[in-house]
Amino acid sequence: MRWWEKRKHLLVREKSRIDEKYPDNDFVFEVRNDRLWITGTILGFFEFECCYPPSYPSAPPDIFPKDRSSKWVPRHQYKKEGRFCLDIREKSWSSRLTAADIIKSLEVLLIAEEIRVASKSDKLIVYEEPEPTVIDRLIRVKQCVIPSDLELPNEGRFGSFKYAYKWKSSTCRIVVTGISGEEIKNESSLAKKVWLDDTLSPQFKGMWIRVNSNDLSKLLVLYDPHKVIEHLKGQGVIPKDLDLREFFEKMSLWKFLVLDEEYPYISFILDCNIEKKKTSRSGTYIFDLRALADRMPSKDDYQHLKNKKVTIIGCGAGGSKDAEYFVKSGVGEIVLIDDDILRTENILRHSCQLDDLSVEKVYAVEDRLKKINPDIEIRAIRKHLDIIDADTDQVIKDSDLIIVATASNEGLFNEYAFSRGIPAIYSKVYPLGFGGEIIRVIPGITPCYECSHQFKEVLIQEEKPDAEFPEIETASYDTLSDGTQIPIPALAVDSDFISLIGVKMGLEVLIEKDWEKLSGSSHIRLWGNKKQWIFDQEFECISIPSDKIRKIPNCIICYGDAVVEEELNKAGEQIDREYDEILSRIKSTANEEKENNH
Template structure:
């Protein structure tokens, strides 16, 4: 129901306040009150300013008095003010959604409108300048600009190094969206024939979107920029400095400023493309995160949890990944996976690699489209495990005990940490766990301690892992965890990982395992119940077998015989190596 029916007293106060204003001043006159087609209350009136009469209408919104009325020109499509949303559009006054309170009235809007018009049109030939109550945001300024160019910091740094009046060639990548097209340059062929590549633009952007070669030239600040009034005049201005332009897009660097133009040769017109300049550079991560660029993480399992944790680590600055998974992304996976329809039908590993490099173009990704511990060639499996062992951290997102056992053996041998995480079936909670060789017990011991901890409380968690052999057999495994459930556990796992990789000293996490509640079920009484689980110290190291000197001589002689056979029967002791 309209506000003027539910608050008749406010309706009377609004009407009386405006009609009293018309009696008090000579610059304002009420024409009529009316209801528009949407039954909104509207006042038609006239305001005098600078020797001119401005017909206006004041339109009350449905949510008045919680949102302010609007003032529009009435029957006039000309632009009245610099503080106006386009010709014939709403006037931008002192009172807007950011400054309005319910104590303000329509009369305040009328007085503000008069102040604006008098300030900007005081009479005579001179025009005034009314101060703005706000700064138009980047988003507001680009709402009506379909064609946009994204200027990166690295490309902006290159512009001042380009030779004057030399026509070079740039590779323009265009990303078409429903509401806009965004362009970016990823490569420039320099005057000496070498190619400059922007390291901050993903390398796969060009091949996946639209690429075209466009001319770019740098003019001196004293050169007159070409007019965009017509295509012929633009071409003439371009040719005035010895350049010709036949492409659909042209780049001009005028002094230190970049201008981008779209040339519609069919309509014989020139469109000035909006250039989005980079904001001042600001540090968005603390200094401790800088070490992550040199770190490499193995992600075992690129499903819902693994894909989310990997993306979070990439955003945090991790510079290298080894991705291991043999699965295909299907549309049914999209309820939880960090990927989307653009990668449906693709192996999860290359799809996630693409995702990570779109997040951080400088990331190095090694891809293995195989299952860890699956039926693969021994040599291939060995090579994969070697690459995993070279990582600074291994993250298991498979929730498969067999995978974790193999991974923990690799970790123990390489003295590298492992993090694993699970989301319990039903989405009521999950757990995160950390294994540091020599500090925590191996995962097989830890899993036993975890099961005992839940068992002592009379509630073992339901596992959401569905083994391959269960598919199609009718075995029902709860899989109702939603994206938010998985994201919470993945975020905790990523935080665990960052703590290990940054290595500020003592860990922020005094315990190695945490059970995290997302609902009232199992051991959890409510969402966000968190329980640290004590898994005990690592078992004692196995006794080291020491050989006698004679036993060592015997074993070394055996190795030398093997080396002798390897190098063609020569005596290996005679070789420098």
């Protein structure tokens, strides 16, 4: 069901807000390809088209010139279809705004462009944000560290390896995979691929193999180790009339990387040692995955969690640790969402390691989780969520828990999770890691995140009116060209406390079948690593009682349609009538368009 059919109050609010700001408008609502559009004219000359996203109101509408020209305000239009870049952007969008605000923002932009042209200025008066410099862009360039160079023969099935960069341990990684559609779409900066035989067994796709660069002479990948020599003979490496012993007596030490179909999660080195006149394999470990839960305190909980799905937004220091602990607790399905890559300065706080450098965080964390439990189901999405688009919604809408491990766009995730009845955990680490906070939201049990956060702030002010949140002006490890300081993050040991508490609160929700039993629990916890701000001692945990946190009376997230009725001063019956009228006009427009096309 489309959003305007599912939430009729929102459609009536859209029309009411437009009529308030544009009393004599000629705007028309239309449906095209299952999306709602508004077309009309502003400023007496400019014809626009505004398109609502399928996930509205979690995401803002897009607005275009009707002629799709990108020359109206060239610096603030995307070349493809001329979509405008306004001051109301994804990061500043709120569900309290409407398409009327988007249209008004476009008016301001068009007027500012006219003034700029008339005054022959280089800047728009409403857009004083500096353009990124060359240095800013270079900072964001993704660099692949290892392997930095691979020399392979044209057929790409086996060959010598040379690495321009070597770790102290001389450990390198070989990627056993083709380029997946997801990687192509997201322009993955994963290390260069080793192209393999097309007959490679599918279960090896995406596997990462660690080998010593000094010891590896040749690479060969086959799903049956008994076919190694047959393959070498077929490629002309081994003369067909020579047996294995004769061949290796004439050659130096050889090592082959082999994947054995019998043990799909095991890789090993086939070691052909001429001096000792023997061929052996090493690095194998036969394991039984059924034994993973043998030492869990509650096998029932472990089995219960195998059917749970947790979405983690943000795979930095906190998100990567959260993912690891959820997998170790038994959660069977994880969705990872992040758009950043792992950099050197991340390593001392992150769950991943140096040999994961230059890899997208979602892929690096996915790889680490697979090493903990290969049976875990993981969906890695390389994306920055300023909005929740239809594709992302399709993946995460059936989540049992959402972890918001990023300090931005909480309002977006709050509206999305709360309206769909999905519990969520919001965690935040304070500057330099002197403490942090965790807010748990359970729809139907607690207020939404925005209400919880605001009441928390009020309670802190009431309890400790003289406490001032620390201002750490020198907390910076780098400065961008525009003078913006990048703050120093917390030590891993400090931020880990916040992750552990958040995961524990999340597990309570996943394990408890009747959420009503959690109604009396504390859903907001403040943790202090140091005696600072409101914390009277080190390692203090302040739990705010649940009865102290209430819903804000006009919160649209908590109360939904009732707030819209009060805001518009219209009863439900009146909204129903207006909705039917708007809907009939939409259908009429759609029918007219259909007739015109015929």
